[in-house]
Amino acid sequence: MLDSGPIEQAKSNVDRSADPVIELRAVEKHYMMGDFLVKALKGIDLKILPGDYISILGPSGCGKSTMLNILGCLDQPTVGEYLLDGLDVAQLTDDDLSAVRGNKLGFIFQSYNLIQQLSVVENIEVPLYYQGVHEDESREIAIELANKVGLGKRLDHKPTELSGGQQQRVAIARALSNDPSVILADEATGNLDSKSGGDILQIFDDLNAEGKTLIMITHDEGMAKRTPRVIRLKDGEIGYDTYIHG
């Protein structure tokens, strides 16, 4: 891989010899748009190592979300293989995929996607509920995470009573509740002002420092500079993939 000059703040602590947590082999995703076949992804090969902190950049419509959805086991590749922890995802049943999403992966969306009828703490508990974690334990975990993202005083607020930045922090706490190894964020700061966006990125930095693998889609070149590894997609293909530092 190519190194393109050192940037101070981005520093990778990845063990390059470790087995990849995620591996895409010649992955393609096709959609039918009426009579046309649209290839959203055209042969992606990608290895993501444990502890990686990656920005995915690229123009709108180049396939970033499509790729992230496949990585998140929400969608399946049309062609190619996806190995998660060495496991071929295509072999998994629908229930297995749900279990994988619930245990191993944490999602953060651009539009927060909190459940409106639930309070802050209840939203954080949703993934725990589906893993069958007992009430008391789940409440304890949720409160701890709410404190961690600075919302310890707003446990019983409803999402509509929070600012965008606060909502996104709830979403992060929710993504962390099952202690996933990989966190996927699709334009997590896209709806936020630069101050709130900065707070979110600070949390991401800290999570990566704790050893979480983090993959985030962003439009902002400045933000991309914080991450040690940058991937640029162009028209459904990887145009550029490098560790900036380390």
Place this chain on the structure above:
Amino acid sequence: MSAPFVRELTFFRLKRSVILGIKSLWMHKLRSFLTALGIVFGVASVISMLAIGEGASYEAQQQIKELGSQNIILESVKPTNTTTAGEQERSLILEYGLTYRDITQIQATVPGVSVTVPGRRIKDFLWGGANSVDGVALGTVSWFPSMKNRDLVRGRFFKEMEMKDRSPVCVLTESLARQLYPLKDPVGQTVRMQTSYFRVVGVIEDDPAVAASSEDMKGSSESGEGMEMMIPISTLEDHFGEVLFKYRSGSFEAEKVELHEVTARIEDPDQVMPAALAIQHILERNHSEVDYKMTVPLDLLRRAERTKQIFNIVLGSIAAISLLVGGIGIMNIMLATVTERTREIGIRRALGAKKKDIVFQFLIETVILSGAGGILGVALGLGVPIMVTYFAGMVTIIQFWAPTIAFGISVTIGVLFGIYPAFRAADMNPVEALRHE
């Protein structure tokens, strides 16, 4: 997660799902309420209609039972045939009805007929003390009370000896006693009809059928219905002869009726219907025209039971339709809810919910909706019959199984009509669900 949790899991999940379901329904209070209303009215109408129907048929059956289910009641009826009426106008005496000959034949040929109560009625004014009332003198036998299931309120009924002796004794019905001797004990007093005097020996309760029908119209005691003075049939013959003259609307009317009323009692209840047929044959042979009427309480009872069965079937269909409509209402709303909450479904799927978790969530919601509707419906359904009894004075009977079944059906409907929307929710593609606006 770990093994010890697994056993608690179902209850814990159920509790959480129910709380979540209530929260989601609470977000749209009015909508949820209106949806449940379909079930509320369905359940309430089933319970209250059953209660009212049951009460009405109970009342009818009681009245029939009062007539005595082992009895066959024969009455003389003035024939309506015009040609014979013309003949009899010339002879001036209208002769019709049951005869002693009928009775002897019935007693001789119908097996198992134990007793007959011959009865003859004379309608005229009854005088007692300072009062008078338009009433009836009924000639009958001493065992009348036991055959008709009627209790004595005061004194005694006349005895067989008094029948033989043709004694001028009488027993008054309660309402007649009230009219003639409102303040005094009537026993020991005298009552006059035409020129004959009778000594009162007892007071008997009113005919339940008459009592029930006159309860609604309090003024009916004036019409003479139920104003009966019972005297030995032999005494009646002595005092009033065979032909009855009456002055009615400007002309004399003469009627000759041997017996107005006869009751045959059949010992074996299974023989009542065959005996009724046999009696009918005898009467058809003896009478050239139908100047009698036969009532078989047992037959009426069976008919009432059959009517009730038909009523229940009709009611069941109406109830089924109304609950079906309620169920369709629930399904309609749940489909809308699923569409509206597509994004929530996508989020839950992304956060680890399995298809069956989604199915369960929506099914629980419909069950809560229909269950709550069912409970309200049961409450309303128990309230309506009480109101009907209170305001309309009708008998209503709530059978314990009616609310149970109605509630069970409402929940079943909830599950049945919730299945399709729930599976539709679960089958959504997570990515597309997440994109939904």
